[in-house]
Amino acid sequence: MGDYGHPLAFGAFLTPGNAEPGRVVGLAVLAEQVGFDLVTFQDHPYQPAFLDTWTLMSFVAARTGTVRLAANVTNLPLRPPAVLARSVASLDLLSGGRVELGLGAGAFWEAIEAMGGRRLSPGQGVRALTEAIDVIRQVWDVEARGGVRVDGEFHRVVGAKRGPAPAHDVGIWLGAYKPRMLALTGSRADGWLPSLGYLQPGDLGRGNTIIDDAAREAGRDPADVRRLLNVTGRFATVGRGPLDGPAEQWAEELADLALSDGISTFILGSDDPEDLRRFAAEVAPAVRELVAGERAAGAAAAVTPATPEAVGARATPGGAGAQPSPAPRPPAGAGSFAVVPTPDDGVRRSAIRVWDEATRPTGPAPDPARTYPPHDQAGAQHLIDVHDGLRAELTRLYDLVEQVGAGLVDAGTARSHINTMTIRQNKWTLGTYCESYCRVVTTHHTLEDRGIFPHLRRGDDRLAPVLDRLEQEHHAIHDVLERVDRALVAFVSVSDGMAELRAAVDLLSDTLLSHLAYEERELVEPIARLGLH
Template identity: 75%
Template sequence: MSDYGHPLEFGSFITPSAADPARVVALTVLAEQAGFDLVTFQDHPYQPGFLDTWTLLSYAAARTSSVRLAANVTNLPLRPPAVLARSVAALDLLSGGRIELGLGAGAFAEAVEAMGGPRLTPGQAVQALEEGIDVIRQIWDTDARGPVRVDGRFHRVSGAKRGPAPAHDVGIWLGAYKPRMLALTGRRADGWLPSLAYLKDGDLAAGNRIIDEAALEAGRKPADIRRLLNIGGRFTDAGHGPLVGPAEQWAEELTDLALTDGVGTFILASDDPDDLRRFADEVIPAVREAVTAERSGTRTLAPPSALPSASVAPARDTASPGARPGAPARKAGRSPFAVTPTPDDGVRLSGTVVWDEQTRPTGPAPDPDRTYTEHDLATGRHLIQVHDGLRGELAQIHDLIGQVEAGTIDVGTARSHINTMTMRQNNWTLGTYCESYCRIVTTHHTIEDRSLFPHLRRADPRLAPWWTASNRSTTSSTRSSRVSTRPWSRWSPPPTACPACGTR
């Protein structure tokens, strides 16, 4: 086990897509607002579908104020180290000390060569990277006397002036996987930055050993090198493998990586704003709390049966949808009805009565003799998720409006945040087809209200309004009074017409 005691940090790994630059920047702003410590972008200068990473970093630094920024990782063969050193220092000074330097030896030799860079063997690439680090550190070291001199095989600097110095001690993190790169990390770097998707079981522990040994041989402490990790996964209701499951499973697995493999910085690779928010809201606080408790000796570990397995994905049909990993298994392939609408939170933004809640069909109680497959339940769960997502984004819009009114954020920041939302993306996608879309939705709901629901009500007496059977003698005035005090719909107030096309 290796816990280097590093303070935990969390970052995002955003694709620098040239197809939608505004979205890339909006995701960066969102990450800062959500509380991430770091935002990173991959650097592949030969990729025409990507924005230039250092230009993007400069723009992103101007649009943010607190989050740190880095390339993940910089392609050194196409970034001359002396020029790169001054670029990093300049941006660090301009941003108030918020730039870090991820470095890579250049994995795609053909693409590098096609862009005019040198074609190097793996061994040569490692040597060139070490020489580049020497150049960069000398440029930054303004306390040393004399000009910069590096007489390397691949990088030669003869008499360049030093400076400027960065605003803070910029960390150099190496994207390393093979023994020579790992040893270089231990000797010369400030951090190790691999991607979990490229690692096999045991690679983190083996990499740590090589780095630690190289650090000790160089007279350094193993804890001098921060361990960072690019991660990816998927949030689901139940666990289906490593980092595929509910937020609780994510938190448990990342906590184990921190305490067992010494990872101090987790960087989430995702361009999904909902994933970024969920990671920030549910995973980060849980991991911080668990690691702090473990280090202080106050953590209470859950029994093994309650923890998800990182090596064996649970069968999809052995537990109810939404059940946490480790819950008692039910009959394989079948489960009781377990689709439950999200409870009403009671929040009302208007006193307007939209419809009579007492006439809403509530549905019969689940049939105890009926079981449902995962396929049977999927549609109901999906419908709930869609509406929950829309409600969540509406709540975020209300919150943003409140922040603008309070003066805590400006209109541009609020707009950038809204631009990452699903409903905004859908609006852009629909474009000129908004009117047709709204009319289809109106037709859909009208068919339900006038045909489908009445038919179902006639076919099954249990779908009648809940008060009908026991209150048929209630007077109209009494019913009216009862309706007026009934809690209003969660969708309050609803739009009376589409603001874009006027369709009701």
Template identity: 70%
Template sequence: MTDYGHDLAFGSFLTPSAGTPEQTVSLAMLCEQVGLDLVTFQDHPYQPGFLDTWTLLSVVAARTERVAVSANVLNLPLRPPAVLARSAASLDLLSGGRVELGLGAGAFWDAIEAMGGQRLTPADAVQALAEAIEIIRRIWDTDTRGGVRVDGDFHRVHGAKRGPAPAHDIGIWLGAYKPRMLQLTGRVADGWLPSLGYLADGDLAAGNLRIDEAAAAAGRSPSAVRRLLNVSGSFTGSGTGPLQGPAARWVDDLTRWALEDGISTFILGTDDPDDLRRFAAEVAPAVRELVAAERTAPVPAAPVPPAPVPAAGPAPLVQSRHAGTGFAVVPTPDDGVRRSSRRVWDEAARPTGPAPDPARRYTRQELVGGQHLIDIHDHLRAELAQVQDLVEQVAAGSLGVGAARSHLNTMTMRQNNWTLGTYCESYCRVVTTHHTIEDQSMLPHLERADPRLAPVVDRLQQEHLVIHEVLEGVDRALVALVSTPTGMDELRAAMDLLTDTLLSHLSYEERELVEPLARLGMH
């Protein structure tokens, strides 16, 4: 696992179309509305069919309030670095610290030269970029006295005034693929921004290694460099390649790149508003969920000899299935508490899998899979409890205090109800995506690896379908909440049923799967 410790972020890579300028800006505004973190545009100043990227970034920054903006990436040979430094700092100040700086060494040299730029060899272009970064950073450094002096081979300033300083530490992200650019990224940049379509298998790992080595040689921590990735794909019912298929496939791919290759910012290249909505609503929350669970998962303790079982009666079911096995991951027991009088399945009819081998001992690595499942479930349990509490606070009319205030924004009751609905719907999407990942990946693998698990896998998949119907009931209750006087009663009943079914299911799933996951692995 490669993890550089950066918070996850999700953004868009939009076409700066000059033919439909207002539509381009509206699409950027939609990105903010659906909850994305970043809006980026390519920069080809020699392309008359495109808007000027810097002008477009300024307009988008003025029409939004939260989302960050960046070029992806700026064509440095046509943008003098000293002027660019002031432009970036100025827009950062005007936007409240929402500007990042993606830079490229240059490409399409015929077009650059036609616009008055200087044609450079690949090596010279990298050197010119290094000089430009030095100038930009020195212009921003207003704590140092005196003018900026850089006497480079391609960029020179002699006593340029410093400032203005940006509102925040603007990240300089480099679009890099070849060794010289990757080494420069490790030495001086704040981020690595390649496009997945230009990478072959293994290029992410190889690029990370080269960046890490260059960072260490320069006395920097590898974690000083954020890893970003431009991605594209298709939301379809099925697919055979990366980011080709349902949202669950996207979640699986992005989570793998985050955990295995340290990618912390995913930027989707599309102008399709529906794809942007799905990316923000279905993919991003689930990836955050899975990565957070992996990051917070405690490392299981080394197996120890089992303690003697007391003679005073049998242990509870969950413990008895693992007692005497040296198994250090403890499933969460079902406490038997039920809020709703409705029963959506017969719990007594649940099948059980093969008993654990009492002679088997498990390594720390083998135990990670089961603990990972429990950690994800614990996060779902915590969020479920939070939603249930919000429902009760709404019912009691006490939204003006505590967590309800922060979640519901202390608006009018009707607006609070809609905010509550949005929160619940977001949670429901996370649960549904989690179950989809299990159904399409983990459960089929376990069944193939050990056919004795087939009855358990079938039952778990059936319960996932039932839980989906219960979630649909929550959606219907949310509509009733804002349209009828009895809406709160319906929502409370729906949430009680969801609590009963989900908690019971999660405990059953852990009871049956934590040991097979250790024995058979996740994939």
């Protein structure tokens, strides 16, 4: 048990009410705009107050471009598995590989019977779901010979043609609570998707044990099964209970679920737009930082040197441009220091230069004989993890600008979305590391001094020229962000507003990526050497 190491993801769980059909679609679009990875919908075909979930998902897929979609969870007794498999594959192809499959064995049997479905006992439901998974996987397996054949107790398919194959490997996530369903999850499924409100204390740990044992018995790695969780709660200024309090409390509780119970996808059940915004803008980034910090500490403890491939895997927006800046200086004790700064690839999109990179000062050379405890290396790794979040937001900003250009998002909505990003909320005059990292980690590690730059100045006065330059660049980045905002305002009144907007974002990309690389190059070793307090 514990942390399975899966990448974190955050989703929304929306009610498909039909009283205002456009509202749930608007919430799904908002979820994408504020940065959710996943949008899910209840699936209750017998509920006349709801839109049909698969029709809704098709409509939402056409209105979005990046967010993944899933039923949470699909009502299998009213959706024949062979037809369901083709529905999923078709929508996955149409959406560019953005569909996942949540499955449930069934509930509310009176309503299911009223719609023509068959009432099943719990044991029958598990057997029917097992057969359905066989049918679905065979339909998707277009490389196998012959037709689909499952001669089951509840589902019988005798030679149906295979296909289409989905655009990507669709995950099958089971809404499971009881031992037989949990064992099926471990042996056959790709994910476990319960709701926290239906669980008792200790149920996550007990469920993970059953899933892990069943996975091993089936010859699988337990980490092959992603752990997802539907959560609900209330945002408040003062904490009154679990997931009932400020965003910082939410972040600590969800990070603990990730590290202690292996949850890697948190899906917020709420139809309140403000809840969705706060969860995406405040909770999700903080959870990512806390979990990344603990994982970095564990990795540093193993003293595993970072490979060039791992460094190169950090994607940044790019294009034709200038020569790369100087390569990162290897920190002290290369054999024992595993934190590698992200290099500047030298790509520049804009012809404007906000600063002269050649005049950047460098800090003192590291002592090659020095060794660094894992905890100190973890502190340095936090800086890179926070910066990686900002780089990811820059990619999302480019996507948002393209949506503005395509008319999918208006300029006012884009401004609102940008203002929720960490990239915008940072007080750059104080430094990205302090404002993004310290804001979250102080509560977790009792870090009293939020002034990382002043702390580094006190620890080593030779860093003063570097820190002065970094602070100057923080001011410049703030001005570049204001330029993006002005371009969004002008977009609606200038004939070629899109060109100005793209130019402003290109300039932001140049300045931000250059600055982050420089900051990492100069500060990872001092942070590890001087600590954070």
